[in-house]
Amino acid sequence: MKEQLQKDFYNSIKNLSLSQKDIEIKKFCLDNFIDRGFPNRKEEDWKFSDLSQIIKNNIGELSFYNDQASTNKVDTSVFVDGLEHNKIVFINGRIEKIDFDYEKKDQIEIIDQSETINEFKNSNSLSDLNNAFTNKCFKILVKKGYQLVKPLIIYHTTNSKIWSKNINLRLNFELDKDSSLRLIDLFNDTSEKNFLNIFYNFELKENAALKNYKVDKFENKNIKYSFNNIDQDKNSISETFILSSGSNFSKNDINCNLNGVYASAFVNGVFSLNNDKHHEIRSIINHLTENTKSYQLIKSVLEQSSKAVYQGKIFVNSDAQKTDGYQLSKAILLNKESEFNAKPELEIYADDVKCSHGSASGSLNENSIFYLMSRGLSYQQSRELLINGFLLDVVEKITDSEIKNLIKNMLGIKE
Amino acid sequence: MDNRQKEINNLKDYKYGFSTDIENIQAPKGLNEDVIKFISNIKKEPTWMLEFRLKAFERFKVLKEPDWQKPKFPKIDYQDLYYYSAPKSMKDKPKSLDELDPKLLETYKKLGIPLQEQARLNGIAVDAVFDSVSVATTFKDELTKQGIIFCPISEAIQSHPELVKKYLGSVIPTSDHFFATLNSAVFTDGSFVYIPEGVRCPMELSTYFRINASNTGQFERTLIIADKGSYVSYLEGCTAPMRDENQLHAANVELIALDDAEIKYSTVQNWYPGDQDGKGGIYNFVTKRGLCKGKNSKISWTQVETGSAITWKYPSCILKGDNSVGEFYSIAITNNHQKADTGTKMIHLGKNTKSKIISKGISAGSSDMTYRGLVDISSKAKNSTNYTQCDSLLMGNKCGAHTVPYIKNKNSESNIAHEATTSKISEEQLHYCQQRGLNPEEAVGLIVNGFCKEVLQQLPMEFAVEAQKLVGISLEGSVG
Numbered sequence: 001m002k003e004q005l006q007k008d009f010y011n012s013i014k015n016l017s018l019s020q021k022d023i024e025i026k027k028f029c030l031d032n033f034i035d036r037g038f039p040n041r042k043e044e045d046w047k048f049s050d051l052s053q054i055i056k057n058n059i060g061e062l063s064f065y066n067d068q069a070s071t072n073k074v075d076t077s078v079f080v081d082g083l084e085h086n087k088i089v090f091i092n093g094r095i096e097k098i099d100f101d102y103e104k105k106d107q108i109e110i111i112d113q114s115e116t117i118n119e120f121k122n123s124n125s126l127s128d129l130n131n132a133f134t135n136k137c138f139k140i141l142v143k144k145g146y147q148l149v150k151p152l153i154i155y156h157t158t159n160s161k162i163w164s165k166n167i168n169l170r171l172n173f174e175l176d177k178d179s180s181l182r183l184i185d186l187f188n189d190t191s192e193k194n195f196l197n198i199f200y201n202f203e204l205k206e207n208a209a210l211k212n213y214k215v216d217k218f219e220n221k222n223i224k225y226s227f228n229n230i231d232q233d234k235n236s237i238s239e240t241f242i243l244s245s246g247s248n249f250s251k252n253d254i255n256c257n258l259n260g261v262y263a264s265a266f267v268n269g270v271f272s273l274n275n276d277k278h279h280e281i282r283s284i285i286n287h288l289t290e291n292t293k294s295y296q297l298i299k300s301v302l303e304q305s306s307k308a309v310y311q312g313k314i315f316v317n318s319d320a321q322k323t324d325g326y327q328l329s330k331a332i333l334l335n336k337e338s339e340f341n342a343k344p345e346l347e348i349y350a351d352d353v354k355c356s357h358g359s360a361s362g363s364l365n366e367n368s369i370f371y372l373m374s375r376g377l378s379y380q381q382s383r384e385l386l387i388n389g390f391l392l393d394v395v396e397k398i399t400d401s402e403i404k405n406l407i408k409n410m411l412g413i414k415e
Numbered sequence: 416m417d418n419r420q421k422e423i424n425n426l427k428d429y430k431y432g433f434s435t436d437i438e439n440i441q442a443p444k445g446l447n448e449d450v451i452k453f454i455s456n457i458k459k460e461p462t463w464m465l466e467f468r469l470k471a472f473e474r475f476k477v478l479k480e481p482d483w484q485k486p487k488f489p490k491i492d493y494q495d496l497y498y499y500s501a502p503k504s505m506k507d508k509p510k511s512l513d514e515l516d517p518k519l520l521e522t523y524k525k526l527g528i529p530l531q532e533q534a535r536l537n538g539i540a541v542d543a544v545f546d547s548v549s550v551a552t553t554f555k556d557e558l559t560k561q562g563i564i565f566c567p568i569s570e571a572i573q574s575h576p577e578l579v580k581k582y583l584g585s586v587i588p589t590s591d592h593f594f595a596t597l598n599s600a601v602f603t604d605g606s607f608v609y610i611p612e613g614v615r616c617p618m619e620l621s622t623y624f625r626i627n628a629s630n631t632g633q634f635e636r637t638l639i640i641a642d643k644g645s646y647v648s649y650l651e652g653c654t655a656p657m658r659d660e661n662q663l664h665a666a667n668v669e670l671i672a673l674d675d676a677e678i679k680y681s682t683v684q685n686w687y688p689g690d691q692d693g694k695g696g697i698y699n700f701v702t703k704r705g706l707c708k709g710k711n712s713k714i715s716w717t718q719v720e721t722g723s724a725i726t727w728k729y730p731s732c733i734l735k736g737d738n739s740v741g742e743f744y745s746i747a748i749t750n751n752h753q754k755a756d757t758g759t760k761m762i763h764l765g766k767n768t769k770s771k772i773i774s775k776g777i778s779a780g781s782s783d784m785t786y787r788g789l790v791d792i793s794s795k796a797k798n799s800t801n802y803t804q805c806d807s808l809l810m811g812n813k814c815g816a817h818t819v820p821y822i823k824n825k826n827s828e829s830n831i832a833h834e835a836t837t838s839k840i841s842e843e844q845l846h847y848c849q850q851r852g853l854n855p856e857e858a859v860g861l862i863v864n865g866f867c868k869e870v871l872q873q874l875p876m877e878f879a880v881e882a883q884k885l886v887g888i889s890l891e892g893s894v895g
Contacts, residue, residue, distance in 0.1 A: 348816050362829065
């Protein structure tokens with residue numbers, strides 16, 4: 001893999017106009033990655049999902065070079081109907097379109113940050129890989145007091161031109177004081193067997209509000225890793241919703257730092273898996289100052305031999321008195337081959353806190369099915385009704401009604 | 416000064432902190448094959464036992480000390496320890512208690528463990544282990560009548576080799592982790608219990624461990640076998656003198672329950688915790704594992720962990736037999752600079768297996784406490800259930816309390832429920848108690864005992880009283 005990485009690396013930087021210093025930094029990251037390789041089960045964070053093995057089994061040899069010179073045609077049929085929205089379109093990892101038609105142009109700034117390196121506190125070797133190979137990186141700045149009128153949808157699409165490739169993306173967002181952003185990540189892949197490595201960094205200033213919905217619904221054979229780093233100032237709110245369903249393998253990693261008082265973070269997720277899919281959500285909420293709040297709810301419905309993993313951690317610093325932290329994960333295993341693993345973790349250094357977590361997994365409740373069937377529903381109907389109700393609980397947590405309806409439609413949940 | 420205050424003052428200092436001046440036989444310092452042969456030789460062990468030890472030692476040489484635990488400690492120099500230490504008077508084993516060194520009897524009297532049977536403790540059979548050897552086992556005759564074997568393991572190796580050979584290392588193999596393997600290589604003494612088919616052990620069996628010599632590691636090995644349809648309740652207590660250096664205690668405990676058998680294992684661990692600045696104290700790195708081998712068998716662990724500088728142990732159950740049950744009840748209290756990383760593993764292999772985990776952690780002062788547990792339901796363990804509850808109580812903002820459960824469910828017909836909470840003693844509860852005339856310390860004691868009640872209830876009567884007092888004492892000075 002080493003030779004491949006180096007060859008692809010030189011091919012990639014050849015086409016970019018980078019300063020010597022940038023090249024060196026990228027080279028440094030590359031060497032780090034070569035050193036550590038893809039994460040494997042020996043690393044605690046990857047205990048339940050051995051990425052190195054998964055890539056080997058699903059993809060085999062990866063190539064890292066992407067020809068970014070030629071443009072791809074934007075396929076407008078993937079755009080969401082019935083919801084007016086701003087767009088950023090990534091095709092095969094290349095930004096093809098940035099469109100903020102509905103917004104005041106002077107309130108949003110798009111800054112090219114390609115030369116800066118992201119340094120994440122909880123870094124793994126994938127951040128090195130990302131730093132070494134991303135060639136374009138933008139920062140989207142929402143200016144003070146501006147609240148985006150329409151949601152922003154980021155389309156992550158891949159087309160059949162690529163296979164067995166590693167695609168690296170990076171985006172930074174800054175939400176200045178009193179601003180707000182609704183962001184939907186929509187994955188739509190027609191390609192096969194690629195590894196997507198996505199890094200987002202969010203900076204939320206005082207009173208800012210971020211709503212991020214990640215929707216991976218459409219069947220595809222890709223492997224995805226997505227990392228969100230969220231830094232939150234006083235009074236800010238972040239809401240993350242993850243619909244994890246379509247990819248062969250997907251891991252959503254969320255690291256949220258509650259730096260300012262009264263900051264709050266919400267992470268909700270739905271796993272709806274079939275076949276032999278393997279998905280994971282890992283969240284770390286760092287309560288770093290007093291009076292902060294976090295709430296997490298993860299629900300899974302697992303069919304066939306699918307596997308879901310939830311690793312959630314609530315960390316409470318010794319200064320973070322009056323912290324309120326809650327975490328709940330529930331799973332329904334529908335097939336004897338399916339598997340649910342959880343590691344809900346509390347690490348607490350302050351005494352005046354209220355922190356709890358719960359985790360439950362098991363089969364569909366026979367009594368509930370009996371109840372419904374005795375009222376005339378068929379077995380299949382009762383099952384569907386129960387599963388819908390189970391998942392609806394999480395979807396109802398979405399605070400934006402437009403997007404809630406969109407996601408309900410996608411899941412086929414009727415009320 | 417009222418009575419309680421007096422009692423508290425008496426107990427405030429670690430009352431088991433004395434050491435007994437007694438002549439010792441020690442193995443040469445360090446760890447090598449010669450030392451292992453020395454231990455095996457002095458115990459007059461058969462060759463298969465020596466081979467068992469040497470095999471473990473071979474494995475030990477390639478193992479690395481684990482470092483994933485939360486409480487970190489300075490590197491232990493395994494060559495700077497004595498692996499065998501015994502009172503000289505034990506060389507020619509005394510035939511009865513009357514021949515026992517009076518100094519030893521005195522020590523146990525001070526510890527509140529009367530070895531003389533006339534001063535019997537409500538019918539509890541005690542096996543007392545002093546450093547590396549078992550010094551006395553009481554009530555032997557009465558137990559023998561029922562066919563129960565309760566003796567030091569070194570004796571069992573001689574007198575019941577077929578049982579030891581069959582079961583030793585069957586739950587904790589010689590190829591296990593670092594500390595367990597070390598124990599397999601150098602273990603010195605411990606208790607052996609065999610309950611024959613269909614016998615309900617008429618009294619509580621108890622082992623009392625005491626580390627006396629300095630610079631000594633204590634490596635005891637306990638093996639309990641409950642044959643078909645039998646029942647036994649076993650208690651374990653521990654103390655050590657106050658010393659400035661850290662001492663290592665790495666025991667292995669193996670439990671085997673055959674069809675319809677039940678083993679109840681209770682521990683009150685009160686090793687020397689170190690002084691207020693965290694100097695000295697015992698490193699309690701123990702491997703405890705029970706195997707529910709037969710159908711309908713049951714193993715229940717209850718532990719009250721108040722001592723030790725570092726407690727690092729996970730009493731586990733392997734639920735292999737169908738319909739078997741595993742239970743784990745734990746109270747862990749850390750104060751001052753104590754650290755604990757404890758919990759359990761419940762491995763469900765058989766059908767209809769059930770497990771229950773109740774863990775209560777209390778941390779005060781600058782201490783740090785971690786619950787770490789694994790619940791693993793394998794794909795064959797149909798219809799199994801687990802219920803886990805871990806509650807932590809924090810006192811002050813210099814301490815930490817952490818919960819790290821690993822939950823693996825590979826069976827759709829099985830259910831796992833886990834809940835954990837972390838909080839502090841509520842002002843309202845304190846206010847309520849104080850309003851009714853309790854002083855703050857009494858109020859905290861009362862509330863904490865209430866918090867632990869679910870676990871304390873599981874302890875045998877005699878232990879429960881001691882444990883309740885210990886809970887109060889361990890938290891001395893952490894309020895107000």
